[in-house]
Amino acid sequence: MARPTADHTKQTSSSSSSSSPSPPSSYSSSSSLALRDVSFSIKPRTWVGITGRSGSGKSTVLHLIDRLYDPTRGTIRWGGQEDLRHFPPTELRRRIAMVPQRLQFFPGTVKWNIAYGSVNSGHLGSAGSTRAAAKAAGLAVGVGQSSNTPNGDPLISLNRSTHALSAGEKQRVALARALGRNADLYLLDEPTANLDALKVHDIMANLRRQLDGATVLIVTHSIALLDQCQQILVFDQGQLVQNGSPDDLLQDPSGILYQMYNQVPA
């Protein structure tokens, strides 16, 4: 992937625990800016929903916070003070857990692919913690042969290769990898995109419990997930067009969020 550069970022509020880029931010392989004049801050331990049309820059925001890319201009601050670029990469890896939109797996078993998240943060998750993370992500796992659980969910062997999992199962393995971590900040990019509404409902309660006390940025089009958030950021064509609580944003019938909730064609 091309390493992007961003043109500038404004400082964010000192009350923020982790805060955004406020770039123009452009990918080096692209002549146009992926983000323009974006500035926001978020409070520690809040759930922040990020939504908006395809290509509006949602994933780019997460990539900038995860430092897959750096902004070409401006600054992303954590704790209201520190420029993210000053954090040692190992510390960022330890403090941030990410479920990317493009899921990545390593050759090997489901177990290894879940435990890898913990390896990345400095310790290998125990078998118990791997199972607990899988369960929290809505994945029924066992050590024997794959079969069906009493409620009809496929039971997935921890020793099975991730290669032949369904898209929804892979998504839950990726989510389990993040949930197995003890991070401060979770960046979840469409973590339920391949799941049915019932599964999303099941997982939501687990997410709330599991990520209690953490700061969560979640890119999603799911109303059910947005409903869990205290703050919602709506992006459109690389710009932050709405920022506020769901209740406040839903007061505006001309806003994208209102249209999403009411399924009014934009």
Ligand SMILES: Nc1ncnc2c1ncn2[C@@H]1O[C@H](COP(=O)(O)OP(=O)(O)OP(=O)(O)O)[C@@H](O)[C@H]1O
């Ligand atoms: N690696 C890249 N190189 C060049 N341009 C990119 C790259 N990644 C994204 N872009 C462009 O940047 C813009 C924002 O992309 P981004 O992936 O952030 O959108 P998004 O809101 O996450 O979309 P979606 O909902 O489809 O996932 C798009 O115009 C996209 O084509």
Ligand SMILES: [Mg+2]
């Ligand atoms: Mg995206």
